Amino acid sequence: MSVLSARGVTRAFDHPDGAVQVLRGVDLDVAAGELVTVSGRSGSGKSALFAVLCGFDTPDAGQVRIGGEPLPAVPAWADCAVLPQAMGLAGELTLAENVALPLRLARRSGVAERVAELLGGLGIEQLADRYPPEVSYGQQQRAALARAVAARPRVLLADEPTAHLDHGSVAAVLGLLRRTAEEGAAVLVATHHDLVHEIADRRLVLTGGRLAPATA
Numbered sequence: 001m002s003v004l005s006a007r008g009v010t011r012a013f014d015h016p017d018g019a020v021q022v023l024r025g026v027d028l029d030v031a032a033g034e035l036v037t038v039s040g041r042s043g044s045g046k047s048a049l050f051a052v053l054c055g056f057d058t059p060d061a062g063q064v065r066i067g068g069e070p071l072p073a074v075p076a077w078a079d080c081a082v083l084p085q086a087m088g089l090a091g092e093l094t095l096a097e098n099v100a101l102p103l104r105l106a107r108r109s110g111v112a113e114r115v116a117e118l119l120g121g122l123g124i125e126q127l128a129d130r131y132p133p134e135v136s137y138g139q140q141q142r143a144a145l146a147r148a149v150a151a152r153p154r155v156l157l158a159d160e161p162t163a164h165l166d167h168g169s170v171a172a173v174l175g176l177l178r179r180t181a182e183e184g185a186a187v188l189v190a191t192h193h194d195l196v197h198e199i200a201d202r203r204l205v206l207t208g209g210r211l212a213p214a215t216a
């Protein structure tokens with residue numbers, strides 16, 4: 001059963017020299033427990049698609065559903081969690097407080113234990129009390145991924161989760177993405193990174209404004 005689905009999603013953006021039709025009828029299904037990667041050349045619309053899938057942006061036409069229900073105006077973090085390319089950590093919260101935020105919003109118990117488990121697994125437990133501007137981009141990226149998966153969301157959308165990472169950190173991130181799917185989430189990852197494609201159940205490519213199975 002598909003947890004995340006999209007049908008006929010279109011999106012154009014106005015520019016001074018004319019409208020750019022970025023998404024031209026995207027169809028997508030990601031099942032619970034499935035990890036799907038999306039590749040596509042720079043500017044093909046991967047981030048624009050993710051913005052529509054998580055409700056940050058509204059499509060011109062088409063529909064997105066989570067668990068068979070139309071996407072609400074503001075999806076709950078526990079339903080659909082996002083690691084945006086720009087990471088979006090709250091600068092006034094420490095890394096630990098950022099990761100705890102979705103757990104507190106969902107009124108979960110065991111917050112400190114879950115935060116410690118995630119930060120430790122990603123090798124940034126020693127930075128728990130630092131603020132985002134006090135750590136590197138790669139460390140911020142791992143904290144933003146920890147925040148995204150913290151509440152065990154039904155859907156995880158990760159946009160370039162390995163963009164700023166060294167080899168060892170990539171392995172930890174791949175392990176967490178895979179584990180998140182195995183725990184039942186529908187996981188969609190936009191990436192240019194071959195190692196991420198290698199752990200995927202299915203690979204898609206965004207080309208000409210539509211998703212198609214990747215051929216290589």
Ligand SMILES: Nc1ncnc2c1ncn2[C@@H]1O[C@H](COP(=O)(O)OP(=O)(O)OP(=O)(O)O)[C@@H](O)[C@H]1O
Pocket residue numbers: 013014020022040041042043044045046047048049
């Ligand atoms: N909010 C916006 N306003 C205007 N144009 C936009 C907006 N968001 C995206 N675009 C345009 O849509 C196109 C797709 O951009 P997008 O960021 O989705 O590409 P991408 O595939 O994620 O690229 P990359 O791999 O470089 O991150 C680009 O031409 C971009 O300029």
